Amino acid sequence: MRPVSFTLNGKPTRVTVDETRPLLWVLRDxxxxxxxxxxxxxxxxxSCTVVVNNQAVRSCxxxxxxxxxxxxxxxxxxxxxxxxxxxxxxxxxxxAFQCGYCTPGMIMEAYAFLLKNPKATRAAIIKAMDQHLxxxxxxxxxxxxxxxxxxxxxxxxxx
Numbered sequence: 001m002r003p004v005s006f007t008l009n010g011k012p013t014r015v016t017v018d019e020t021r022p023l024l025w026v027l028r029d030x031x032x033x034x035x036x037x038x039x040x041x042x043x044x045x046x047s048c049t050v051v052v053n054n055q056a057v058r059s060c061x062x063x064x065x066x067x068x069x070x071x072x073x074x075x076x077x078x079x080x081x082x083x084x085x086x087x088x089x090x091x092x093x094x095x096a097f098q099c100g101y102c103t104p105g106m107i108m109e110a111y112a113f114l115l116k117n118p119k120a121t122r123a124a125i126i127k128a129m130d131q132h133l134x135x136x137x138x139x140x141x142x143x144x145x146x147x148x149x150x151x152x153x154x155x156x157x158x159x
Contacts, residue, residue: 006067008033009077019065023057024048026064027074035075035104039133046132049105050074056112075104078111087111090145098136106132110146120150 005014008031015030027033027050036059039047043058050059051073078085084092087110097103106129113128114120120128125146134142 002065004064004068006069007071009072009074013072015064017064020063022060023050023062023064023067023072024059027059033074033076037101037104039102039105044131044133045102046105046109047102049108049132051108051112054112054115056109073108073111075107078107085111086149087114087146090148091142094141094145094148096138096141096145098134098138102132102134102136106134106142110142110149114146114149118150120146122147125150 001016002019003014003016004019005012007013013031015026017026017030024036024038027036028038036050037047038060039045041060043061046058048058048060049056051057052062052067053070078088087107091097091103091107096106109129109132110125113125117124117128122143125143129139129142129146
């Protein structure tokens with residue numbers, strides 16, 4: 001057990017835990033941020049995706065010690081002052097979810113992707129989201145939502 005310090009959703013955070021413990025469980029169990037979901041535990045489904053230093057990472061296989069001194073952003077950190085982020089707004093507008101279980105991971109992946117590719121093409125979006133599983137079959141609406149942010153239809157883009 002050792003202290004691990006990082007910035008979480010814009011706020012300095014320090015936890016004393018086993019540094020090999022998965023970030024997912026620290027977020028959910030220790031910090032009460034349950035928006036990040038457990039899916040497969042093997043980095044295959046994308047449900048646990050968070051953003052670390054502007055990169056999408058699978059928190060189920062990322063040790064808490066690996067985020068020492070870094071910026072971690074979860075689905076809870078996207079909204080600002082009661083306003084949904086444009087990617088969240090687009091997911092709502094296009095009903096880009098059904099059961100919603102995979103949605104936080106999808107949104108976080110899309111957010112990180114759009115930071116690097118703010119004017120992404122449909123083909124690039126599909127490729128970027130290919131490793132996220134949605135059993136409900138909302139992929140068409142998910143891609144449409146991300147496309148609207150990339151095209152500027154939903155104002156604000158990735159901030």
